[in-house]
Amino acid sequence: MFFELFEYSFFVNASLAAILTAITCGIAGTYIVARRIVFISGGITHASFGGIGIGYFFGFNPIVGAMIFSILTALGIEYMSKKTDVREDSVIAMLWSLGMAVGVIFIFITPGYSANLMSFLFGNILTVSTANLYMLFVLTIVIVIVFLTMFRSILYVAFDEQFARTVGLPVTFVNYLMITLVAVTIVLSIRIAGIILVLSLLTIPQTIANIFTKDFKSIIFLSIVTALTGSFAGLFLSYYFNIPSGATIIFFLIVLFILARSFKTIQTTLRLKSQINRKA
Amino acid sequence: MKKIVELKNVVAGYEDEVILKNVNLAVFQNDFIGVIGPNGGGKTTLVKVMIGLLKPVSGEVVYYPTGDDNVSGRLIGYLPQINKTDNKFPISVKDVVLSGLADRKNIFRRTSKAEHHKVSELLEDSGIAHLEKKNIGELSGGQLQRVFLCRAIIADPKLLILDEPNTYVDNQFESELYQALKELNKKMAIMIISHDVGTITYFVKTIACVNRGLHYHASNIISQEQLAAYNCPIQIIAHGDIPHTILKEHNHKH
Numbered sequence A: 001m002f003f004e005l006f007e008y009s010f011f012v013n014a015s016l017a018a019i020l021t022a023i024t025c026g027i028a029g030t031y032i033v034a035r036r037i038v039f040i041s042g043g044i045t046h047a048s049f050g051g052i053g054i055g056y057f058f059g060f061n062p063i064v065g066a067m068i069f070s071i072l073t074a075l076g077i078e079y080m081s082k083k084t085d086v087r088e089d090s091v092i093a094m095l096w097s098l099g100m101a102v103g104v105i106f107i108f109i110t111p112g113y114s115a116n117l118m119s120f121l122f123g124n125i126l127t128v129s130t131a132n133l134y135m136l137f138v139l140t141i142v143i144v145i146v147f148l149t150m151f152r153s154i155l156y157v158a159f160d161e162q163f164a165r166t167v168g169l170p171v172t173f174v175n176y177l178m179i180t181l182v183a184v185t186i187v188l189s190i191r192i193a194g195i196i197l198v199l200s201l202l203t204i205p206q207t208i209a210n211i212f213t214k215d216f217k218s219i220i221f222l223s224i225v226t227a228l229t230g231s232f233a234g235l236f237l238s239y240y241f242n243i244p245s246g247a248t249i250i251f252f253l254i255v256l257f258i259l260a261r262s263f264k265t266i267q268t269t270l271r272l273k274s275q276i277n278r279k280a
Numbered sequence B: 001m002k003k004i005v006e007l008k009n010v011v012a013g014y015e016d017e018v019i020l021k022n023v024n025l026a027v028f029q030n031d032f033i034g035v036i037g038p039n040g041g042g043k044t045t046l047v048k049v050m051i052g053l054l055k056p057v058s059g060e061v062v063y064y065p066t067g068d069d070n071v072s073g074r075l076i077g078y079l080p081q082i083n084k085t086d087n088k089f090p091i092s093v094k095d096v097v098l099s100g101l102a103d104r105k106n107i108f109r110r111t112s113k114a115e116h117h118k119v120s121e122l123l124e125d126s127g128i129a130h131l132e133k134k135n136i137g138e139l140s141g142g143q144l145q146r147v148f149l150c151r152a153i154i155a156d157p158k159l160l161i162l163d164e165p166n167t168y169v170d171n172q173f174e175s176e177l178y179q180a181l182k183e184l185n186k187k188m189a190i191m192i193i194s195h196d197v198g199t200i201t202y203f204v205k206t207i208a209c210v211n212r213g214l215h216y217h218a219s220n221i222i223s224q225e226q227l228a229a230y231n232c233p234i235q236i237i238a239h240g241d242i243p244h245t246i247l248k249e250h251n252h253k254h
């Protein structure tokens, strides 16, 4: 009965979405966590709600609206925090709430019941549209190519912007490119985990990976594997228990984190003990 | 002698505050300049202008590239005063040093075997070969400083600028550092900012006093009176039996 699930096209779509999300979130999330821009990502995520509201009101795909809002927010944060003297976290808070406010207003004035609103807030991997899947596919290709070809430049700029400037790397371009990719990744994962929970898809796998490795590339690979495990586990749990997939994925990942952390603690304690014994 | 970089009537500052006025300075091949001055005098600002991190308000900075190194990053190597880098960032010592080889003209640049080899060699020479695979968060302040020094010189710059390199380091590394700089000076010009005037005058050839302006002193011997004349209110802290005010005794070292 397990494999029969794959005879349903919705389930095949959901599986593809899980794979592509794991790859894109694995890569973009590693960048976010390494650069400590989780709060920026939170702003981008929530601001996208404005686009969803406008999409509902004017009757076009809310994800397209969300995409426009999140990219503008991402570029806005990057621009305002670098070129003006407004403090970065204040900029984020402003754009974060502005997007939410626009979303609330438009959803409120949209006549009738806003179908599927819940799936944007909490995610529903089982209803991922083919359009969303195509967009996710294109994003995966772009982000993989960007990281394969520009890995060194991205790493150096992320680590030490000032030094990267002195050796003449196009720091501003790299920053704008990366924040845009992060924004698009977040928006296309909203269907899977929902606005409220999507950020954990970009941070928990990385945090788990970081327990075992401190190398940027290895964190990417390990987070992809972890995210893959998480999203498939979430997918099945969501299907069998009829719970929003965002919640099941996050729950599973947190359990995984606790296991990994405990494993590491026990491992280091044992290693330390054997070292002390050897010396004694 | 060949000029490497020249500042012509440079005025620099931040927003509406002018920090440096009418700075003229030419750095030549084989130069070893000690930059001294009080806190907040504008030494770091001067360096930022020289490496292109800060645009001068007026005046110009002229670079004299040679051959294939017409990239300011290769013309000038730079060791910052304060490292604002995040020590939890997932990057290894090796990758940090490799970043010194980044190239402005090629954002898609990959690293070659030869470059990895060069990094290993440099780390070996700097006595930190065993740290190569470590994450930067696992280093001490002094070790990190050595890594950043390697990053600054890996691309064989024509001019190496060090902004207070002795901040974190122990006495042994400090003397090792000065010896290493002397050796490097055979291949590249060096400009070193330091508050330890007594010590650097041992090693430098000329002195630049920076206090809202720049006074170039074409010798490594400087007296308290001259410092005062240059509007450079700093105390020369004598080491050992060095006379308190005049450091003429160091002359024979060069």
Ligand SMILES: Nc1ncnc2c1ncn2[C@@H]1O[C@H](COP(=O)(O)OP(=O)(O)OP(=O)(O)O)[C@@H](O)[C@H]1O
Binding pocket: B014, B015, B019, B037, B038, B039, B040, B041, B042, B043, B044, B045, B046, B081
């Ligand atoms: N980013 C900045 N924005 C505004 N003012 C600045 C900035 N950086 C430095 N300043 C001001 O410029 C002046 C010179 O600073 P600078 O860092 O060049 O001094 P310094 O000679 O390197 O001092 P120190 O010996 O303490 O390192 C100081 O008064 C400082 O307040």
Ligand SMILES: [Mg+2]
Binding pocket: B043, B044, B045, B081, B163
């Ligand atoms: Mg300084």
